[in-house]
Each structure stands twice: as structure tokens, then as C-alpha cells.
Amino acid sequence: MQRVHKPVLGIDLMGADTPAENLLSAVLKLAQKSDAHFVLFGTADLFAKNSCPPSVTSVTVSEVIGMEDDPLHAVRRKQDSSLCVGMKKLAAGELTAFVSAGNTGALMASASLMLPLLNGIDKPALLTPIPTRKGEMAVLDMGANIICTATNLVQFALMGIAYQKCRGTSHPKVGLLNIGTEAKKGTPLLREAYQLLEEKFGSTFIGNIEGNQAFQGLADVLVTDGFAGNIFLKTAEGIAAVILEELGRSPEFAGALQTLHTRLTYAEYPGALLCGVDGIVMKCHGDADPKTFCQTIEGALRLASHNLIDKIKSHLLLSGKYA
Amino acid sequence: MQRVHKPVLGIDLMGADTPAENLLSAVLKLAQKSDAHFVLFGTADLFAKNSCPPSVTSVTVSEVIGMEDDPLHAVRRKQDSSLCVGMKKLAAGELTAFVSAGNTGALMASASLMLPLLNGIDKPALLTPIPTRKGEMAVLDMGANIICTATNLVQFALMGIAYQKCRGTSHPKVGLLNIGTEAKKGTPLLREAYQLLEEKFGSTFIGNIEGNQAFQGLADVLVTDGFAGNIFLKTAEGIAAVILEELGRSPEFAGALQTLHTRLTYAEYPGALLCGVDGIVMKCHGDADPKTFCQTIEGALRLASHNLIDKIKSHLLLSGKYA
Numbered sequence: 001m002q003r004v005h006k007p008v009l010g011i012d013l014m015g016a017d018t019p020a021e022n023l024l025s026a027v028l029k030l031a032q033k034s035d036a037h038f039v040l041f042g043t044a045d046l047f048a049k050n051s052c053p054p055s056v057t058s059v060t061v062s063e064v065i066g067m068e069d070d071p072l073h074a075v076r077r078k079q080d081s082s083l084c085v086g087m088k089k090l091a092a093g094e095l096t097a098f099v100s101a102g103n104t105g106a107l108m109a110s111a112s113l114m115l116p117l118l119n120g121i122d123k124p125a126l127l128t129p130i131p132t133r134k135g136e137m138a139v140l141d142m143g144a145n146i147i148c149t150a151t152n153l154v155q156f157a158l159m160g161i162a163y164q165k166c167r168g169t170s171h172p173k174v175g176l177l178n179i180g181t182e183a184k185k186g187t188p189l190l191r192e193a194y195q196l197l198e199e200k201f202g203s204t205f206i207g208n209i210e211g212n213q214a215f216q217g218l219a220d221v222l223v224t225d226g227f228a229g230n231i232f233l234k235t236a237e238g239i240a241a242v243i244l245e246e247l248g249r250s251p252e253f254a255g256a257l258q259t260l261h262t263r264l265t266y267a268e269y270p271g272a273l274l275c276g277v278d279g280i281v282m283k284c285h286g287d288a289d290p291k292t293f294c295q296t297i298e299g300a301l302r303l304a305s306h307n308l309i310d311k312i313k314s315h316l317l318l319s320g321k322y323a
Numbered sequence: 324m325q326r327v328h329k330p331v332l333g334i335d336l337m338g339a340d341t342p343a344e345n346l347l348s349a350v351l352k353l354a355q356k357s358d359a360h361f362v363l364f365g366t367a368d369l370f371a372k373n374s375c376p377p378s379v380t381s382v383t384v385s386e387v388i389g390m391e392d393d394p395l396h397a398v399r400r401k402q403d404s405s406l407c408v409g410m411k412k413l414a415a416g417e418l419t420a421f422v423s424a425g426n427t428g429a430l431m432a433s434a435s436l437m438l439p440l441l442n443g444i445d446k447p448a449l450l451t452p453i454p455t456r457k458g459e460m461a462v463l464d465m466g467a468n469i470i471c472t473a474t475n476l477v478q479f480a481l482m483g484i485a486y487q488k489c490r491g492t493s494h495p496k497v498g499l500l501n502i503g504t505e506a507k508k509g510t511p512l513l514r515e516a517y518q519l520l521e522e523k524f525g526s527t528f529i530g531n532i533e534g535n536q537a538f539q540g541l542a543d544v545l546v547t548d549g550f551a552g553n554i555f556l557k558t559a560e561g562i563a564a565v566i567l568e569e570l571g572r573s574p575e576f577a578g579a580l581q582t583l584h585t586r587l588t589y590a591e592y593p594g595a596l597l598c599g600v601d602g603i604v605m606k607c608h609g610d611a612d613p614k615t616f617c618q619t620i621e622g623a624l625r626l627a628s629h630n631l632i633d634k635i636k637s638h639l640l641l642s643g644k645y646a
Contacts, residue, residue, distance in 0.1 A: 068505075132565075133565065143502060146502070146509065146510055147510070177554065179466055179469070179549075179550060179553040179554065179557070182391075186469065186550065187469055187470070187550060210553075210557050210561075211553070211554050211555070211556070211557030211558035211559075211560070211561055212557040212558070212560045212561035212564065213557075213561065214558065214561055215561045215562055215564075215565045226502075227502060227509065227510060227551070228550070228551065228554050230502040230533075230534070231500065231502065231534045231551050231554050231555055231558075232534070232554055232558050233534070234502070234533050234534030234535040234536075235534035235535070235537065235554075235555050235558040235559050235562075236534075236558050236559075236561075236562045237534070237535045238533075238534055238535035238536065238537055238538045238559075239538055239558075239559045239562050239563055240562055240566065241535070241538075242455075242456060242538045243563065243566050247570075
């Protein structure tokens with residue numbers, strides 16, 4: 001893939017639950033204080049109402065992939081959608097990274113069709129950093145692959161380790177999401193994955209981690225298939241939201257609530273990273289507010305400035321030698 | 324199964340993470356204010372140190388099934404364990420209900436081996452009531468069956484409905500734990516279950532429920548396989564514990580914390596009910612404190628006083644007619 005030097009960030013403004021107008025005005029504000037160049041993908045009527053500063057290029061598209069669209073079908077039929085046009089520009093090396101809050105399946109499908117897979121990776125995965133008592137843990141896969149093999153899970157571990165190294169953790173520890181700590185627990189898939197992870201990673205693999213232990217921060221990387229990962233993340237979001245709302249009802253909590261909110265609301269964290277493909281693709285929650293959308297964009301810029309993809313590539317190359 | 328009229332509650336004091344002495348003294352206190360007769364199963368040294376009042380019978384056993392024991396092996400070999408002796412007495416109609424905080428797998432295995440399955444049920448399931456914005460939701464299966472068929476999930480729905488009717492909800496609604504709301508979402512198992520649930524229950528089935536929506540209280544019964552159910556429950560517990568601990572650090576939260584704690588700590592809720600067998604078997608968390616253990620006992624007494632098993636049986640019979 002051709003490299004661009006000044007960060008050029010591609011942003012899909014369409015197809016999210018939040019109105020494109022709201023995302024656009026937040027991004028235009030962000031552009032004013034950012035060194036990056038922004039390339040925005042949206043429909044003509046969206047750009048007609050707003051003028052873009054020099055650091056922003058608008059690319060007008062004629063189609064939009066909606067949340068209800070069948071991912072593969074939409075990606076094949078709606079070639080002039082914001083999502084497909086943006087992904088094509090990322091694949092052509094015209095963008096440093098691409099961010100979308102649209103249809104997750106379509107984003108995945110277009111990335112898989114247009115970007116090369118990284119060497120040694122069979123399936124891309126969605127990685128989400130979640131807060132724990134001891135820092136951020138990278139959880140993958142968060143929903144890209146409902147059905148996985150044990151080898152896929154080992155590859156997810158490799159990518160998670162590379163991601164955490166890129167973020168400054170020198171010896172990231174890997175855990176396997178399961179329903180008990182013993183090696184024999186869980187499905188046949190998980191028992192096989194346990195064995196493979198132990199063989200490949202030795203003491204870097206700290207074993208099975210249960211849902212209630214995950215937030216202790218023992219692992220830096222939590223490996224799971226996309227189904228269990230999605231249940232895990234959404235359940236954590238759901239219960240956190242109920243508690244924060246409950247607290248919000250009591251005026252005496254108002255003071256310290258903000259701190260807790262920042263620490264625990266997943267919306268404060270940059271969206272999911274689609275890893276395994278040769279390019280930085282980030283997925284923001286479909287219902288993310290403009291602030292969160294901008295945080296995802298900033299997260300993508302940070303990962304780009306740390307040369308995430310190159311680091312993942314060298315890590316995969318290195319790990320291949322031990323394999 | 325033979326029926327006993329005065330409630331006689333069997334309690335396994337052994338094999339939990341909490342010391343048996345602590346459970347025993349809490350149960351003896353509970354016995355003083357309860358109308359039920361308690362039959363306690365424990366080792367000789369445990370009963371040697373404590374004298375039991377007339378409303379309590381102690382049954383001395385020579386073996387203990389530990390948390391690390393292989394369930395089926397332990398149940399077959401340790402026939403004189405508190406868990407097996409208690410289950411045998413429940414099967415013989417000498418107990419109204421049986422409560423244990425020991426090895427979940429062994430409790431399941433002994434119940435499956437010794438108690439008849441209810442008519443129309445192929446696999447017992449663990450049911451846990453969890454708090455939502457609108458009241459308690461019965462979630463099953465919470466971990467008894469890692470691998471399920473779509474028919475198993477329909478049977479879980481039937482048992483969940485009967486349980487909620489027994490608790491006073493006239494028209495319980497059923498949801499299916501999944502990673503998206505559309506019928507086509509999730510694994511092939513879940514797509515098949517969605518179709519069967521829709522065919523069997525009509526508008527009583529409200530569709531797929533995601534982890535983040537589960538706590539809104541739209542469903543009274545949430546159906547899931549034991550793997551996803553266990554991830555769901557433990558994740559909810561884990562994040563709730565982190566938030567409550569975080570709040571506990573701020574003195575200004577102390578006041579209202581207790582209320583929130585009571586509403587959200589799952590330990591305050593009676594343990595899981597093993598349903599699908601002909602007898603009330605309740606499983607308390609292995610690390611439950613004595614207070615929670617007693618709440619589980621009281622929960623079992625409540626279910627017995629409402630004739631839970633008879634109600635489930637008639638509901639299954641009735642549903643069979645529509646099947």
C-alpha cells in the first residue's frame with residue numbers, strides 16, 4: 001500500500017443514527033484545531049449548506065448505505081456511497097485512516113474486499129479498548145466474526161499484542177474470555193484455543209478470564225469470538241448506563257458523577273479498530289454523539305501517528321518466526 | 324415425586340468458598356425466625372462445635388465435593404457427600420427444596436441423575452433473576468448447558484414464563500439474547516430459535532435483545548444458551564462491582580450508595596434456580612457471604628410456598644397442547 005506522509009483523514013459522514021449535519025459541524029470545528037487534512041464523504045445537500053475551510057476537502061457521493069442495508073449486497077451495489085468511496089481512497093493510499101459511524105457489516109465487508117489482509121491473518125477483527133481498574137484492555141473480536149476457529153483467536157491475540165505495544169505496553173498479557181478459569185472450561189473451540197495460546201505465547205498468556213474478572217485489568221488483551229465479544233461489550237455498556245442514569249437522579253451525586261462518567265462511559269473511548277487489514281479503519285458507534293465521533297477521529301490520528309499498521313506488520317512477521 | 328407439606332428445607336453447608344462454619348451460624352440464626360424445618364448436611368466436625376435447635380436436623384456426611392472436583396466423577400464417587408445425600412433426600416420427597424453454594428456442575432449432575440426431568444424438557448437450565456429498570460427479568464440458561472439446540476431454547480422460554488407467572492406477572496414477555504435486533508442476526512442456532520419462538524409464542528416473543536438493551540426491562544424472560552448467558556451475567560456483575568467500588572471511594576457517595584448497592588448487587592438476589600427437574604434446587608454463588616446464602620434459602624422457601632414446580636408442570640402441559 002502506498003503511504004501518505006501528512007495525515008489525511010477520511011471521514012464518512014453518512015449512514016449513522018446521528019444526523020450527518022451534526023457530525024459535519026463537529027468535524028469542521030475539529031479541523032480548525034487539527035494539523036491533519038480531512039477528506040469528508042457526504043451527499044451534495046449536506047455540503048451545499050456548509051462551506052469547508054482549506055484543511056477540509058469534501059467529496060460528494062450519490063449513495064448512502066443505511067443501517068438496515070444488507071452489508072455485502074450494499075457494498076456491491078452502492079459503489080458511489082460515502083462508505084465505499086472512502087474505503088477505495090484508503091486502499092489507493094490517498095488516506096492515512098478512514099472513520100465511519102455507519103453500517104458495521106458494510107464497513108467490514110468493504111474493508112475486506114478492498115484492502116489486502118495482513119500477512120498471517122485470515123480474518124479481520126474489531127478491536128475495542130475498554131477501561132479496567134489498571135488501564136485499557138484491548139478486546140477483540142467485538143463482533144466482526146460470529147464464527148471463529150482457534151487459529152483465528154490466536155491471530156486476534158497477535159494483533160491485540162501489537163496494538164498494545166504500539167500504545168506503550170512493553171509486555172502485554174493475553175487472556176481468553178471464557179466461563180471459568182480452568183483450561184477445560186467452555187466450548188470445544190475455547191479448549192483448543194486455550195491450548196494453542198499456551199503453546200504459542202507461554203507466560204504471556206494468562207489463561208481464561210471470566211466476565212466478572214475482566215475489569216480487574218489482569219490482561220492487556222482479551223481474546224474472544226465476535227459473538228461472545230459483542231455480548232460482553234454491550235452488556236458492560238448496558239449496566240454502566242443504567243447505573244450512571246440511576247446516580248444522575250440523585251442531586252448529591254452530581255459532583256463526582258462526571259469523573260466516574262468519563263472513566264466508565266465507553267462513548268468516551270475511541271471506537272473500534274478494524275484490525276487485520278492493511279489500513280487504519282475505525283468504526284464509531286452508530287448512535288455516537290458528535291463529540292464521541294470526533295474522539296474516534298482523534299484516536300485514528302493517534303494510531304496513524306504511531307504507525308500502527310507497520311508495527312502490527314513487524315510484530316506479525318516476528319511472531320511468524322517463532323510459530 | 325412424593326410431596327411434603329410443612330416446608331422442609333435441605334441445606335448443603337459444604338464445598339462453598341465461604342467457610343461452612345460461617346454458613347452454619349447464619350442458617351441457625353435464620354432458623355430461629357423461620358417456620359420451616361431445616362435439614363443441614365455437613366461433616367461431623369462442623370456439627371460437633373454447634374448445637375442445633377429443634378427446628379433444625381443435622382445430617383452428618385463423610386465426604387465433601389470441592390469446587391475443583393470433576394462434577395460427574397465426584398457425584399458418582401462421593402455418594403456420601405453433603406451434595407449427594409441432600410439431593411437423594413430431595414428425590415425421595417423428604418425435602419421441599421434443596422440449596423447449595425457448592426460445585427455448580429456437581430449440583431447439576433446430581434440433580435439430573437437423581438430427579439426426574441419435567442415432561443417436555445430435555446435439559447435442565449439455570450435461571451437467574453436480574454434487576455432491570457422495570458423489575459426482575461428471569462435469565463436462563465446461566466451456564467448449565469454450553470451447547471444448546473433451538474428446541475432447548477424454546478423449552479427455556481416455557482420454564483421462564485412459568486417462573487414469572489408464579490411470581491405474579493400475568494403475561495410475561497420473552498426475549499432472545501443476541502448481538503442485533505433483526506431476525507437474521509447471530510449464529511445459525513439463534514436464527515432458528517428466533518423462528519421457533521415466533522411460531523410458538525406469537526406476540527409474547529418480543530424478538531432479539533442485545534446486551535445493552537437487556538437492562539431496560541422490555542422482557543420478563545431472557546432466553547440464551549448457557550455460554551452466552553454466563554458471559555452476560557458475569558460481565559454485568561463485574562462492571563457493577565467496579566462502579567460500586569469506585570463510588571465507595573468517595574465519601575460523599577456513602578449515603579445513597581446503599582440503595583444503589585441493594586438495587587444492583589446481584590448478591591442481594593436469591594441464587595440461580597435449576598429448573599427443568601422435578602424439585603426445587605437452588606444454587607447460591609460459591610463465594611456468597613452468609614447473608615446472601617440465607618437470602619437464597621428464603622428465596623427457595625418462597626418458590627416452594629408458591630408451588631413453583633406444580634405451576635411449571637401445568638404450564639408445560641398447557642403449552643404442550645398448543646405446540
